[in-house]
Amino acid sequence: MDAIVCVKQILDPEMPASAFKVDEASMTIVTPPGVQQVISPFDAQAVEAALQLRDAAGAGTISVLSLGPDSARDAVKHGLAMGADEGYHLNDPAFEDGDSWTTALALSKAIEKIGLPDVLLFGRQAADWDYGVVGGMVAELLDLPSVTVLRSVEWRDGKIGVSRVVSDGFESVSTTTPCVLTISNEFGDPRYPQLRQIMQAAKKDVTVWTPADLGIDPSAIGAAGARVKMERLFVPKNETQVEFIDGDSPAEKAQALARKLREAKII
């Protein structure tokens, strides 16, 4: 059971909301002091899913693939430290400032170059821009079946059984391979690499590819190929002023709240 997991290195999404700032002029996120870049949490869960599928199948190669600047190498290394075998990093100025489309295009070319595995895994969305598009686009570009937003995956002798999170419950889906799967937070916590594994992963080579290595025209990727153009980036203003309910006891506060809700015609 061979798998390729596509991962992204992002600003830690768990940072406090109060620390979040944007520079509106350059339409970029300001990295607050002390806040780290991390592998997007859904992507770490996708690596975990790949490792579990391989364990169930008994053997296979897990590759981790990332597109991004130098810092994206750390996301690849994180995957390797979790137990993946090979790392690939698409790193070139021409890849920068792309959109979901240019990312999907570059990843699909890299996947073809690595060799189509049994399973392609993605997080359900990158926890920075929150689009959730790249997995589906790669599936379409490679003409593969896709099943998205999964809480569990199961290897069934060459086929894959999954449980998909939908608005009113879960759907069981069985798919042939090769296929594209996207993993949701319901999957559960990924393993956390131990120091020894992190040191071993640090020694592993990561293959770096440029657009030329993938046979892509630089005008088709990055800012040049992007089809989504950002006009503005801002932090929404929130002018709500909370009224804290007074009272001598919790019961008094509860009764006062009930009265306030009625007076404000909320109930």
Added chain:
Amino acid sequence: MASVLVIGEAPDGQLSATSAELLGAATRLAEELGGGVACALIGGALSSAAQAAVAAGAETVYAADHESLAQYHTEAYVPLAAAIVQQDTPQAVLIGQTSIGRDLAPRLAARLDTAVVMDAVDLAVADGRIRATRPCFGGNARQVVTITSDPQIITVRAKSQDALDPDASRRGSITAIAVDPVAPSAAVTGKEQVQSEGVPLNTAEIVVAGGRGLGQESAFRDLEELASVLGAAVGASRAACDLGWYPPAQQVGLTGTVVSPTLYLAVAISGASQHMAGCGGSKSIVAINKDPGANIYNFCRFGVVEDYQKVLPPLTAALRELLQD
């Protein structure tokens, strides 16, 4: 040819509320773009949904109606949606940011060699193209984007747009789309419905929600009791769902259900950005949280800084008495 095509949803043969909202948005956008509104429906037993789509603003309805389409299947829906878009050649395609839309839109965009913007909460027209505003970074920021390729495909958040008043006297044409059933590579083999017995989360006027701060799964029974007094739905934060305290189908947040009720009563919820992205559109948010510095209080109309365990029983009793009168 319409200027805006809505890909609607009709579970159980009824046009969804979100689809009607998208048709309302499409009508407003089409007025500025100078064209008509069409609606694509893919499903089973669509005749009443097609009529409802006309009443909701569609001048043309494309209905791919076949019993094999009653349930969503990526491989069946994507080619039909693509065929309808190619037949109608709209400037823009609106799709709900739903379980179906999240899955369908990226593949549809790639198949049509265009781009897609997900989860728009505001739509406007500038220089003849749509400007979509969407939350990002877990709701911490918003970006305004345009798509430079055609058609412009945009998924739109439920309840972010107003539907028109349904008007049964509106006239529209209904075009049947030929359906050639395919045997999918990825086949749905079962469905586990986790429908809470109470009020459905996405349409509830009042939502009572609990978070990690509840400290225990059993506290949700107390929330359910309060909810039954208020006629409310019960929701949970992602943290509470990930702990297994409440079903993921009841999760409120960026990766769960987006709700915008009249009253959102958040109990022991800190108010992480990704949670606020799911409830920030509520008319009034009220929180019970013992931490006065909790982020949720930045969004609240009323707050009770107390241990929820001491507040819930008297609050439930007081509301029961109040609502009996």
